[in-house]
Amino acid sequence: xxxxxxxxxxxxxxxxxxxxxxxxxxxxxxxxxxxxxxxxxxxxxxxxxxxxxxxxxxxxxxxxxxxxxxxxxxxxxxxxxxxxxxxxxxxxxxxxxxxxxxxxxxxxxxxxxxxxxxxxxxxxxxxxxxxxxxxxxxxxxxxxxxxxxxxxxxxxxxxxxxxxxxxxxxxxxxxxxxxxxxxxxxxxxxxxxxxxxxxxxxxxxxxxxxxxxxxxxxxxxxxxxxxxxxxxxxxxxxxxxxxxxxxxxxxxxxxxxxxxxxxxxxxxxxxxxxxxxxxxxxxxxxxxxxxxxxxxxxxxxxxxxxxxxxxxxxxxxxxxxxxxxxxxxxxxxxxxxxxxxxxxxxxxxxxxxxxxxxxxxxxxxxxxxxxxxxxxxxxxxxxxxxxx
Ligand code: NZQ
Ligand code: ZN
Numbered sequence: 249x250x251x252x253x254x255x256x257x258x259x260x261x262x263x264x265x266x267x268x269x270x271x272x273x274x275x276x277x278x279x280x281x282x283x284x285x286x287x288x289x290x291x292x293x294x295x296x297x298x299x300x301x302x303x304x305x306x307x308x309x310x311x312x313x314x315x316x317x318x319x320x321x322x323x324x325x326x327x328x329x330x331x332x333x334x335x336x337x338x339x340x341x342x343x344x345x346x347x348x349x350x351x352x353x354x355x356x357x358x359x360x361x362x363x364x365x366x367x368x369x370x371x372x373x374x375x376x377x378x379x380x381x382x383x384x385x386x387x388x389x390x391x392x393x394x395x396x397x398x399x400x401x402x403x404x405x406x407x408x409x410x411x412x413x414x415x416x417x418x419x420x421x422x423x424x425x426x427x428x429x430x431x432x433x434x435x436x437x438x439x440x441x442x443x444x445x446x447x448x449x450x451x452x453x454x455x456x457x458x459x460x461x462x463x464x465x466x467x468x469x470x471x472x473x474x475x476x477x478x479x480x481x482x483x484x485x486x487x488x489x490x491x492x493x494x495x496x497x498x499x500x501x502x503x504x505x506x507x508x509x510x511x512x513x514x515x516x517x518x519x520x521x522x523x524x525x526x527x528x529x530x531x532x533x534x535x536x537x538x539x540x541x542x543x544x545x546x547x548x549x550x551x552x553x554x555x556x557x558x559x560x561x562x563x564x565x566x567x568x569x570x571x572x573x574x575x576x577x578x579x580x581x582x583x584x585x586x587x588x589x590x591x592x593x594x595x596x597x598x599x600x601x602x603x604x605x606x607x608x609x610x611x612x613x614x615x616x617x618x619x620x621x622x623x624x625x626x627x628x629x630x631x632x633x634x635x636x
Pocket of ligand 1: 285286287288289290293316317318319320344345346347348350386387388389390391392395396397398399427428429430431432435438439442500515522529
């Protein structure tokens, strides 16, 4: 096990009516808030009224900036930075999912920076100061509510990349599972694939002797798979929604990453799909993960077999790795399909061949991944394997 520092300071306020604590939470930081949200689901499904009711009751002055798109771009961030500076706003409340939270994180960094905030993403400029952020989560998926990352797409050069800093980890996340009842099946499923991928990116490591973290990860994945069936069948099953919501946070707050080096190649390879084709991130991961496993399996076949045995109950015939891996990939794909996700580019409606271009962008800073280091040619092969 590698040495590590584990720090997750996001306060989780979980349960039905947890939004009632918003006023007191925000008042610890500010009385002047930017309410940042997406394309309107929060207004349509009553979250906005509940949030505003609680903010008004606490005497918090609210400025609004909605309209964040899934796979968020830079324009809303510039608007948000200007709005905050003009009005002396010193707290950002993101109400939504990963896209809104990531946009809020960018605004939080940008307000306190004299240059162009995109420097944090493309040039890796270290963040020195950022406004505090709070979250009301409406979709369990990206795990951004307790993560240190923000992922944005620059439409001018199609770069979908992240910035990371402890300073942008949200101060709190209000998580009311009833807010997720309104999620369409496709978004529910894409969120489930994403949270599973966050665990798998950490699980597939070359580091040995990480048994405790492995076992937690396997249990987390099994629980997600079990409750996925329940939420797909009954979107208003409170207990199952609650399990999935909590799992989404735990999948990405790095408790399942400690003591080992994570991989993240699949995310880097997927980001080209959500950037070029505006594909939903989770759906892109369902397409790429099986292909990635097939391509890298020999880098540490015992770990791949352990995964399929412990998570998908594939018979442990370890003298026949081809069987275990082949059967495991089939079961993984079957699960993705069972919740309505595509498992190939063709199923996702992508039939043109831009593999070279995507692989070039993906590896523009060098190799991706650490389970097996992948260069441009490797990434092209993975796109090909994901084709059909
Ligand atoms: O925009 P609105 O109208 O709110 O609709 C959203 C959006 O269309 C809708 N939605 C959200 N909550 C809803 C709802 N619809 C009905 N009822 C609700 N309760 O769902 C759609 C997707 O929302 P989005 O925020 O895009 O989803 P998600 O949380 O999956 O975020 C995806 C983004 O996060 C990034 C992804 O790359 C992608 O850009 N990621 C961020 C990470 C991080 N910051 O740590 C890590 C992840 O790996 C990921 O890369
Ligand atoms: Zn993800």
